[in-house]
Structures are given as structure tokens and as C-alpha cells.
Amino acid sequence: MYKTITDNAICYSDGRNSGIHIKVTEQTADSIKFSIEFPDYDNMDIWQSVSNSDGSNLLSNIMASEVKTTADKNNMYVLAQDFSSSTVVKYSGDKWTNLGKCSTSAGNRAIVIFNNEVYVLFVDFKGKCELKKYSNNKWNTVSTLNIGSNKYSSTFME
Secondary structure, three states, X not given: OOOOHHHOOOEOOOOOEXXXXXXXXXXXXXXXXXXXXXXXXXXOOOOOOOOOOOOOOHHHHOOOOEEEEEEXXXXXXXXXXXXXXXXXXXXXXXXXXXXXXXXXXXXXXXXXXXXXXXXXXXXXXOOEEEEEEEEOOEEEEEEEEEOOOOOOOOOOOO
16 A cells, blocks of 8 residues: 555555555456455445444435535535435434434425525426425425526535
């Protein structure tokens, strides 16, 4: 892992060694066979699991086709979307909390923190736009608008 690109190591664009090792095992005039070895990332302390103290993780129980994230000063929020609903979970640095399903429809979604509150914006495929805010331990509709398009752009500034 200490070799660099000048040592013929496979490196990331920032110059760090990827740990990937390719070895030619057989070669003829018109073919080549090789093996690829990947490092044991789990034992290299590169990534740390963000699990609860008991080892559980709410994300492992959620099937998602798309994931979006946002964060405030102390927490990370994950909007996990499947084809028909969306769930938000919060990681506070030592535990995961399920904030529940914020939508049961398909479409485009965004998540943002504004004035220390969590908002989720949904635009379904018929152009219905719905803004929800998490308060009092539930998702509350702030506004609904029929915009006639399933495209949106969001810019929030605190």
C-alpha cells in the first residue's frame, strides 16, 4: 500500500495506492489471462461502520434504489428511496433513528436542512409537488403545488 504510481502501483487520481494488484497468469499471441486481487479493506481501518452501539444499523433493513443525504452541525440525514416510498433516517454520531416514511409515491425527491429543521421535497411523475417538514415526530405537509413537470431545482441558504 506504500507503493506509488512510479512503482507501477494502481493509484487513485489523488495518488493514493488503491491496493489493487493485477498479475498476468498466462499469455499467448492473441490472448491474456490475469488475476485481480483486492485488498482486505475491512481490516485496514479505512472506513468505520456507523452503527448503533449494539452493532445494529437501520440502513441495513431499508431497500433503496436511490439515496440522498444532508447534514446539519451534529447529525446526518439519509433519504432512502425505493420505487414507491421514501424513508428518512438520522445518524447523530452514536445512533441511528428512523424518522419514518415521508412519502408513499414515486418521483423525484430532495432533502435539506433549513433553520435547523428537516424538509423533504417530492415531485411525482404527474407534476404534483409536495414539501414536507419533520416536526413533533412526524412528517407534516407544508405546501402542495401542481407544477405540471417532474423536474425541480433546489437552492437553500441558511
